[in-house]
Amino acid sequence: MMQYTYALILFFTVIICLVASFDKRVPFSKHFDSFIKAAIIVAIPFILWDMWFTHLGVWWFNFDYTTGLKIGGLPLEECLFFICIPFSCVFTYFCVTKYFNLKAYAAFNTMIVFLTVIVCAVVGLIHTDKWYTFITAWVTLGTVVYLHFIRKVTWITEASMVYTLLMLGFFPVNGVLTGTGLESPIVNYNPDEFLGIRILTIPIEDAVYGYSQFLWVLFFYKHFESRKQISLI
Numbered sequence: 001m002m003q004y005t006y007a008l009i010l011f012f013t014v015i016i017c018l019v020a021s022f023d024k025r026v027p028f029s030k031h032f033d034s035f036i037k038a039a040i041i042v043a044i045p046f047i048l049w050d051m052w053f054t055h056l057g058v059w060w061f062n063f064d065y066t067t068g069l070k071i072g073g074l075p076l077e078e079c080l081f082f083i084c085i086p087f088s089c090v091f092t093y094f095c096v097t098k099y100f101n102l103k104a105y106a107a108f109n110t111m112i113v114f115l116t117v118i119v120c121a122v123v124g125l126i127h128t129d130k131w132y133t134f135i136t137a138w139v140t141l142g143t144v145v146y147l148h149f150i151r152k153v154t155w156i157t158e159a160s161m162v163y164t165l166l167m168l169g170f171f172p173v174n175g176v177l178t179g180t181g182l183e184s185p186i187v188n189y190n191p192d193e194f195l196g197i198r199i200l201t202i203p204i205e206d207a208v209y210g211y212s213q214f215l216w217v218l219f220f221y222k223h224f225e226s227r228k229q230i231s232l233i
Contacts, residue, residue: 001172005065006177006186008075014084014171017091028094031221034228035090038220040203041179045084046213049135058193085210086217087200088169093162093218102158102205109156113148117141123195136205140212149221153216163214170210173210174202 003020021028028035051072053059061075067074096102124137147153172180178201179185197204 003067004066005182006075007067009173009176010077010080010084013169014087020095021142026095026098028091028093031094031225034221034224035087035217037154037224038090038217039083039086041220042086042213042216043079046082047072047074047079049111050078053131056131057190059187059189062184062186062188065182065185082213086213089163089164089166089214090217090221092166093159096157096162096165101163102112103154105157105161106154109148109154112157112160113144127195130193132197132203132205136212140208143212143215145168147215151219153219153222156215159215159218161210163211166209166214170199170207171202174206174210175200178184178202178206200223 003156011149021032052073054073061078063075066077068073073077106173120137120141124134124141127133127137144156148156163180176196177186180201185201194203194205199207
């Protein structure tokens with residue numbers, strides 16, 4: 001049973017959202033095509049990043065908690081992570097923004113981007129010797145700069161508020177992956193390659209990493225939804 005631990009984490013993370021997505025009140029199932037395309041596009045570079053860091057020894061996996069199936073040295077479950085977790089995140093965003101008008105908070109976009117850029121730039125410049133910290137900081141900085149200044153999206157505050165809400169699910173899911181409640185972590189981190197600041201057992205970089213991933217999936221999801229609407233005109 002232990003070898004299904006990672007798979008069960010993904011299953012329980014996604015199943016409630018998957019079933020709820022067919023509810024007529026929040027018919028996210030109608031948008032599966034846009035989500036799948038967005039998730040795959042974003043998953044490719046993130047999985048390559050994952051493979052690279054695994055090869056470098058920045059992190060590694062305890063295969064006792066996986067089915068043993070591998071793709072490029074990664075557990076199959078780790079690859080599915082980049083579909084299952086974004087699904088729950090985007091579904092939550094879909095539900096929250098359907099019932100709550102968060103567009104009024106768009107005025108805070110510049111402030112959030114400014115703070116993100118400052119913090120990430122400082123961290124990235126100081127910790128050039130820590131691969132996870134360094135890359136995560138600059139990827140996140142580049143993400144918000146591109147979305148805000150080049151693509152001029154208006155939903156960064158919306159997304160940030162929903163991501164804050166998603167932390168309620170992030171802590172138990174990532175907590176188990178990083179060792180909470182287990183004899184040993186499923187995902188192990190080289191202490192020389194991250195700040196060493198943990199939220200329970202979770203490296204703080206994981207939260208920032210997840211934020212970037214969420215923003216990119218949301219960006220492509222909205223892009224494909226817009227194209228779909230145009231095609232219907």
